[in-house]
Amino acid sequence: GNSVTQMEGPVTLSEEAFLTINCTYTATGYPSLFWYVQYPGEGLQLLLKATKADDKGSNKGFEATYRKETTSFHLEKGSVQVSDSAVYFCALSEVASSASKIIFGSGTRLSIRP
Amino acid sequence: GAVVSQHPSRVICKSGTSVKIECRSLDFQATTMFWYRQFPKQSLMLMATSNEGSKATYEQGVEKDKFLINHASLTLSTLTVTSAHPEDSSFYICSATTTSYEQYFGPGTRLTVT
Numbered sequence: 001g002n003s004v005t006q007m008e009g010p011v012t013l014s015e016e017a018f019l020t021i022n023c024t025y026t027a028t029g030y031p032s033l034f035w036y037v038q039y040p041g042e043g044l045q046l047l048l049k050a051t052k053a054d055d056k057g058s059n060k061g062f063e064a065t066y067r068k069e070t071t072s073f074h075l076e077k078g079s080v081q082v083s084d085s086a087v088y089f090c091a092l093s094e095v096a097s098s099a100s101k102i103i104f105g106s107g108t109r110l111s112i113r114p
Numbered sequence: 115g116a117v118v119s120q121h122p123s124r125v126i127c128k129s130g131t132s133v134k135i136e137c138r139s140l141d142f143q144a145t146t147m148f149w150y151r152q153f154p155k156q157s158l159m160l161m162a163t164s165n166e167g168s169k170a171t172y173e174q175g176v177e178k179d180k181f182l183i184n185h186a187s188l189t190l191s192t193l194t195v196t197s198a199h200p201e202d203s204s205f206y207i208c209s210a211t212t213t214s215y216e217q218y219f220g221p222g223t224r225l226t227v228t
Contacts (some may be wrong), residue, residue, distance in 0.1 A: 004157070036219075043118060043207070043219035044158075089158070101148075102217065104158040 002027040006090045006105035013080055014113050015035040021075040023090035023107050025062075031092040033057075033066055034102070038087045047075075053093070082112045118210050120220035127198055127227055135156050135193045135223045137208030143188035144210030148179075148217065152205040164191050198227040 003065070006023040013019060025033065035047040048057030053068035062077045073090060090105040126175040127133050137147055146165050150158040162183050164170040170183040180202075182194040190211075195202050203226050209217040 038164075041221065043221045044209075045219070046216060095155070101160055102158075104150075106155065106157045 002031065002092060002094070004090050004092055004105050006088075006108055008106070008113055009087075009109040011108060012111045012113065015082055016079045017112075019075070019077040019080045019084075019110070021034070021088055021090075021110070023073045023075065023105060025071050025073065025090075025092050027071075029094065031094055033064070034075070034079055034091040034093065035062070035064055035075050036089040036091060036104075038089065038107075040086070044089065057077035076102055080110075080112050082114050085110055085112045116210075116212060116216075116218040118144075118208065118218045118220040120206075120208055120223050122223060123221065124224045125226070127225070129199055130197055130228055132194055132196045133198055133225060135195075135208075135225070137191045137193070137204055137210070137220055139189045139210040139212075139218070140148070142210075142212045142218075144212060145188065146211045147185055147191040148209045148211075149193050150206075150207040150209070152207060158207060161193075161200060188195075195225065198225070200227045201228045 004027045031057045032051045036044040038044045048059040050057040050066035056065045064075045069075050079092045087107045087109045089107045091102045093102050119138045121136045152158045161176045162170045162172045163220040164183050164185040166185050172178045181210045185191040209219045
């Protein structure tokens with residue numbers, strides 16, 4: 001069945017460091033891929049998405065590219081801020097929108113030191 | 115943006131009792147709501163999909179008689195954990211979709227069964 005694997009946390013970085021959170025997936029067909037973020041005390045928010053191979057999703061300085069050949073969707077940011085501290089979830093859906101069933105990775109907690 | 119609330123945020127109950135968790139879409143009408151369960155340091159696992167005015171669709175392995183879901187209106191869905199046991203202790207998260215076909219997540223409810 002479909003699944004998502006992401007790097008375990010916690011990840012601790014200094015402000016302005018480069019961030020990579022790895023995510024790989026297993027799926028039949030052509031899933032859509034998502035990154036969600038959960039700030040302390042809040043619900044999950046969609047950070048970015050990509051619906052087909054080679055698409056790049058981007059938002060708030062974060063980027064991720066849908067790589068079909070490596071079945072990956074790694075999250076990157078060139079210079080992190082303290083306000084980026086949160087839990088990040090990689091996820092996939094079998095259809096283009098997130099209105100259907102979503103399969104989540106286990107989440108990666110990110111902490112940024114001032 | 116779209117806001118989803120959950121109530122209560124935390125609940126402690128005794129083994130054998132029932133607990134009701136509410137999920138509300140505050141500023142939009144949600145035709146579909148999802149209920150997820152999250153164990154510590156693990157993925158969000160979809161429990162059921164709830165459409166307004168119809169019976170919920172449960173994922174494989176989820177007991178529908180134990181986890182009762184009601185979606186009586188376009189802004190409210192409830193999850194009732196019946197005859198709760200310590201193994202039901204978990205973090206329960208709901209989400210709701212609008213015509214924009216994005217899922218908006220609630221902040222979650224932490225259930226502890228003693």
